[in-house]
Each structure stands twice: as C-alpha cells, then as structure tokens.
Amino acid sequence: MRSPESDVSLSLEDVSVEFHIYNSVGRSLKKQLVRASTGGRISADSGHVVVQALKSLNLSLRHGDRLGLVGHNGAGKTTLLRVMAGVYEPTSGAVTAHGRVTPLFDVGLGIDPEATGYENIYLRGALLGMRRREIDAVKDEIADFTELGDYLDVPVRTYSSGMTLRLAFAVSTCMSPDILLMDEFLAVGDAHFIHRAEERLNRMVSRAGIMVLASHSRELIERLCNRAIWMEAGQIRAEGPTDDVLRSYAAAN
Amino acid sequence: MFALKGSQGRRALADLWHALRYPDLWVLLGWQDIRQRYRRSMLGPFWLTISTGVMVIALGFVYASIFRQPIDEYLPYLAAGLVIWSFIAGTVTEGCQTFIASEGIIKQIRVPLFTHVMRVVWRNFIILCHNAVIIVAVVAIFLPANALATLALAIPALVLLILTMGWITLLVGMFSARFRDIPQIVTNILQLMFFLTPIIWHPSLLPGRNRVVLLNPLYHMVEIVRAPLLGKMPGAATWIAVGVMGAIGWILAALLFRQFRRRIAYWV
Numbered sequence: 243m244r245s246p247e248s249d250v251s252l253s254l255e256d257v258s259v260e261f262h263i264y265n266s267v268g269r270s271l272k273k274q275l276v277r278a279s280t281g282g283r284i285s286a287d288s289g290h291v292v293v294q295a296l297k298s299l300n301l302s303l304r305h306g307d308r309l310g311l312v313g314h315n316g317a318g319k320t321t322l323l324r325v326m327a328g329v330y331e332p333t334s335g336a337v338t339a340h341g342r343v344t345p346l347f348d349v350g351l352g353i354d355p356e357a358t359g360y361e362n363i364y365l366r367g368a369l370l371g372m373r374r375r376e377i378d379a380v381k382d383e384i385a386d387f388t389e390l391g392d393y394l395d396v397p398v399r400t401y402s403s404g405m406t407l408r409l410a411f412a413v414s415t416c417m418s419p420d421i422l423l424m425d426e427f428l429a430v431g432d433a434h435f436i437h438r439a440e441e442r443l444n445r446m447v448s449r450a451g452i453m454v455l456a457s458h459s460r461e462l463i464e465r466l467c468n469r470a471i472w473m474e475a476g477q478i479r480a481e482g483p484t485d486d487v488l489r490s491y492a493a494a495n
Numbered sequence: 496m497f498a499l500k501g502s503q504g505r506r507a508l509a510d511l512w513h514a515l516r517y518p519d520l521w522v523l524l525g526w527q528d529i530r531q532r533y534r535r536s537m538l539g540p541f542w543l544t545i546s547t548g549v550m551v552i553a554l555g556f557v558y559a560s561i562f563r564q565p566i567d568e569y570l571p572y573l574a575a576g577l578v579i580w581s582f583i584a585g586t587v588t589e590g591c592q593t594f595i596a597s598e599g600i601i602k603q604i605r606v607p608l609f610t611h612v613m614r615v616v617w618r619n620f621i622i623l624c625h626n627a628v629i630i631v632a633v634v635a636i637f638l639p640a641n642a643l644a645t646l647a648l649a650i651p652a653l654v655l656l657i658l659t660m661g662w663i664t665l666l667v668g669m670f671s672a673r674f675r676d677i678p679q680i681v682t683n684i685l686q687l688m689f690f691l692t693p694i695i696w697h698p699s700l701l702p703g704r705n706r707v708v709l710l711n712p713l714y715h716m717v718e719i720v721r722a723p724l725l726g727k728m729p730g731a732a733t734w735i736a737v738g739v740m741g742a743i744g745w746i747l748a749a750l751l752f753r754q755f756r757r758r759i760a761y762w763v
Contacts, residue, residue: 261761271674324760328497328605331757337499347603354527356534365527368520369604 250341250420252303252326252452257335259296259321259476265289295321296332296476303421303452310467310484311456312491317473319456323347323423326454341420341452344370346427349403349410359394359401359409360385366413380416387412387438403430415442421452428462440466460488497605507753514609521610525617540625547626551577551633558695567637574633575721576694578626579656583716584685586619586660591678593668598763608759612665616657634724641726648723656720659741662748669755672762688713712740 267273268289296318303309311319324330325337327345352369353362363384367377385394388408398406407430415422422443428436443466447453457463463470463484470487472480480487499506514521533539551574559569590612594601597611634642671677692713698705708714715736722729 262758269673269675271670271676271680274674324602327603328499329602330760331499337497339497343497343605345604348599351599351603354531356531357527361527365523368523369600369606371517371520371606373519 250305250452252301252339252341252343252421252454253337254299254301254325255336255338257296257299257301257325257332257337258294259325259330260333261293261295263291263293265291294476296325298335299476299478301471301478303454305452306447307469308447308453308467309455310463310470310487311454311473312458312460312463312470312488313473313479318476319473320347320425321476322473323425323454323456326421327423339421342371342417343421343423344414344417344419345423346411346414347423347425349407349427349430351410353398353406353410355399356397358397359388359390362398362409363394363413366410367416370414370417372417376417384412384416387416387442404432404435407431408435411439415446418446418449419451422446422454424453424455424457426457427455429457429459460492464488503756504753507749507756510607510752510756511609514607514613517607517610518613520606521613521617524610524614525621528614528618529621540622543622543625544628547578547581548629548632551629554695562696562700564697568639571630571633571637571639571725572697572721573695575630575724576717578623578630579717579720580689580692580694581626582619582623583656583660583713584689585622586616587663587667587685588678588682589615589619590660590664590667591671591681593664594672594759594763595668595675601760601763608756609665612661612668615664615668616660619660620657630724639726642724643726645723645726645728648728649720652719652723652729655737655741656716659716659737659744662741662744665748665752666744669751669759672759673755692717709736712736715740 266289267277270289273289299322311322313319321330323345324347325332326339327343327347328337328339329345331337352366354365357365360381363381364374364377368374388394388405390405390408393401393405394409398409401409407428411427411431428439431439443453453466455463455466467484470482470484471478472487472491480490529540533542536542538545551570554577555566555570555573558564558573559566562569593611593615594608597614600606601608601611667677667681671681688711692711693708694717698708698714701707709732715733719729719733719737722733
C-alpha cells in the first residue's frame, strides 16, 4: 500500500505536549486515596509536576525533505520524533502523516535476545505492520543486506551492538518506508555499514520519502540532511538550510 | 499513515478495530512469549501441564480424604476448577503488566494499544490449552455422568469467559500503568479469592445457606466452564451473572479507554 509520490507528507499544526510527571506519591493509589480523604492538607506533595515538552510547534514536511534535528539534551528532540511517529498524541494540536511511517529509535525494538536472527526478522517485521508472507518475500534480501551470513541462525544475544543494528536497520528499511524517523540510530555502526546505510537512505529519500534524523553528530547531519531545526526548550529556535542552522547552533555553543 | 484528529471515542474504537483486524502481530508476540519462557527446556510449555497435573493429583488425594469425598467425583471437580482458575488468575495478574511490560513497543512505534491486551489474553489462552490436557485426561478416566451430553456447552461458556477476561485485562492494565501499586493489590486479592472461591472445596460443604457463594463473581466465572465439563448445567444465575458482568464491564472499560487511551504512552 504505497502512496503516490506527491502524497507523502508529515505535518504538525500548533502541537503542544505536556508531560505529567508522577513521583512515588502520584504513582501510588493508596497515597492518592489518603490525600483525597484528607483534602490534600496533610501531605503538601501532590506527587505530580507538569512539564511543557513542546510548545505550539508548526512543521510541514514534503517528499524529498531530509530534516536534521539538533539541540541540547532535553530540548524536545525525542519527544518531537515520538509525536511524528504517532506514539505520543499531543495535548493539543493536530498531526497528520501520509505514507508509511517507520520509526528507528531503539535498535532493541521487538528484539528477543534469545531468538535467532531470522526469528527476529519476523518479530520486528510484524511490529512494523508486515504480514507473514510479506516478510517471507523479502527475508533473503534482508539477510543479504545485513551481511551476517550464518549468524542469522544463532541467538541475537551473541551479537555485538553493531550486528544488532544491521539487523534492525535492514528489517526496518526493507519495505521502503515513506517517512523514516531516526534518533541517533547509526551511532554504533562501523564505517562500512554506515556507508551502505547512507546509500540506502539516499535512495529511499530520492524515491519520494521523508527522513528525520536527530543527532549530536554535526558531521552526520551535514552529510544526510538538506534542512535542519534547532530545538530549544520545546520550541523551534531556528529553522532553515542545514548549513545556516548548524552554523548558528555552533556559534551559540 | 495516520491522522490524529477526530473524537476520542472514534479513535478508541479505531484502535480496537485495527488490533482485531491485524491478529498477525499479537499472535506472533504471544507465541514468542511462551517460547521465550521455555526456551532451552526440552518439554517446553508442557512443563505447565506436568506441574498442574502433579498439583491436581497431590491435592486431589489429600483433600478428597479430608473432605471425605469420593475420589472419582472430587478429582475431576478439582482438576477442572484449578485449570480454569489458573487461566483467570494468570490473565488478571499478567493483565496488570499489559502496558507496563510493553513500554518498549508503546514508546517507539504506533501499533493499536489493544494489541497488547490481545497478546496477554492470547498467551494465557495458549497456556490454558496446555493445561486442558489434564482436564481431558481426568474426565476421560472418571467419565462423570452426563459429561458427554453437556461437554459441548463448555465451548460457548469459554468464549464468554474469554470475553470477560478481555475487559478485565484492559481495565487492570490501564490502572496499573497509572498507579503502580495496583499489581500488588490485585495479586493479594487473587490469593485471598483462591481460598474463598469453591475450587478445592465444594459449595455443598458450606453449612446451612450455601447460596452465599452466588455473591462471588469469580464463582460464576469458574462454574460456567466447569459445570459442563462435569456433566452438569451451569445454573441460570451463573449465565446471567457472567453475561451481565461482561456487558457492564465492557461498557466501563470502553469508557475509560476512550478517556485515557492517549495518556497510556505517557504513563508507561
């Protein structure tokens, strides 16, 4: 179910996200009941803090956009990616995605360390919404791309983190995602693999895709992205061509 | 492809519908859970069958003599009761972890949240099927009177029980994600209820008015499947109790799901 080129888009309108953070008091039903029955006067601690993680964000991505996200830890990059993935539904505002969205946040997603490489291809594939026969059809191609050979028959717990990354990346990109979201994903790959991964990403984006990449590696963003956003305290501090944004980000730090 | 708009009710229904329409995922995840638990063990999930079997035989002989019950009546009663109880208690206990344990998936990829509920219920159904071997064996050996006539009734009864487990799992899963002391509370209540529910003892052993067991919803949930296996018809009160619990429970769970569905990703 691939959408026609021109249809691939991702838009955020006036998106805000509030986190309700509960400590052990807010997490405990017993303590909450005691609080309610005492009118909240004995314990001043409601166990509950509200943090504004994203503030009225507007963003519109079209096919061919390769967006880099930069910013300090806690600036809202990961939250923004999760909103784009449809994982966090914003407190207010609208998110619309046209096309198959594939998040690549954590290499470990759906990976069962006790299962073999091949079994994990099926697990991760199913999480990405593939049916069994769809996976059957692309299994060999995935195996080729990982270059893991016979390792695919042994449990993943014996893999190095770089090998797990190859497996995860190969499965996630085998169905040509329309919108690919990555959070520091390529960090543990070796030079050879990163080179091949970049080739694949470029091919994918040239075929009417959108890519969003959050990274602390300036070099990686320069190489892969044609647009960038500098996030600060849940808002967009600067937006524009990669070079400009990276230059002002570097100047401010 | 998704659009985060439309009423919360509509989105909650869409979540439920998509989870049911794409069973590949929860079927695979459920099997994987079982495989993971018993990997590197030769008998695999049949260890469950063995441990349940040992428990039934040991408890059976001890309690049959304590309660002065004929073994050919008591053993099938105990076997059916214990297996059904383990299904109920197992689903509810693991139901508390429905969303907490799936944090890794929930925070990374958009799959219907109801998928995780189906995964828990499905996994426990697989375990039930392994344990059911014990019931089949005991019923075949002792062949309670009329059992062949009523046996088929156990199937619709089981369907009703599974539907009930669905809303309970959704409900305790949501509550536990928000309040982390719920799993402990639930475990304690279940432990207590195991002894208060007629599983190792028969209601007829209660002195005087034994109708008090009818007030225990768990009695009806066990009895509706157990009675047909033992050649008896579940009473009208049991059918009504399970039916009404299912209807009210689903309405309640659906309302809460509509209200809190989108907060679950933030809670876990």
